[in-house]
Amino acid sequence: MPDSSADPSAPRRRGTPIVPVLIGFAAALPYYLLFIKHPDGAFDLLSLILAFTGGIYYGVALREGSRRRLIAEALLGGTLTLIAALSLWWTPLWMAAGFALHGFYNLAHHTGAMKHGIRHWFPPMHAAWEWAIAALVVWFTMRF
Known part of the structure; x- marks a missing residue:
């Protein structure tokens, strides 16, 4: 039986997303500095950002x-907006939960469980x- 990877009509397999993941973690580093310099402004x-994330x-x-x-995405966007409001009114731990949960939602898009155009x-x-931001929010919420 011939190797299917040599077939040009076979779907291309994606490699591990290590570079995008490292870029994502690196992009969170300026927020660490912002938390140190101005924690309230960071929150x-x-x-x-969390409220706007659902709109993407x-x-x-x-x-x-x-x-x-459209309905599913509108519900997600509304939920993230509500979580963002709760994080300002109640505790920033809501924000950490919102970012962490949306990270899993992103993975559902990446694994093909959900169709997307990105x-x-x-x-x-x-x-x-x-997830890096969620960890920072938890760290700086518990610290202050």
Whole structure:
């Protein structure tokens, strides 16, 4: 039986996303410095970023036009906005949970469990960034 990897019509297998993951972790480093210099501003900025994060996939879903997908993405965006508000009103640990959960949502896009129209490197990079941010939020919430 011939090797299917030599078949040009076979789907191309993606390698491990180590470079996007490392870039995601590196992109979180400036927020560490922001937390050290101005913790309240860091929490406020990250809350705003969390609220806007849900709109990314909603925008992609708008391009596709699937009603079911639009509804799912709108619900996710609304949930992230609510979590961002709770993180400002109650405790920043809500923010950490929101970023961590959205990181898993990104992985669902990367593994093919959900159809998406974004570059294959973006979900693992963004998931790594979100998990690093969630860890920073937990660390600086417990510290102060």
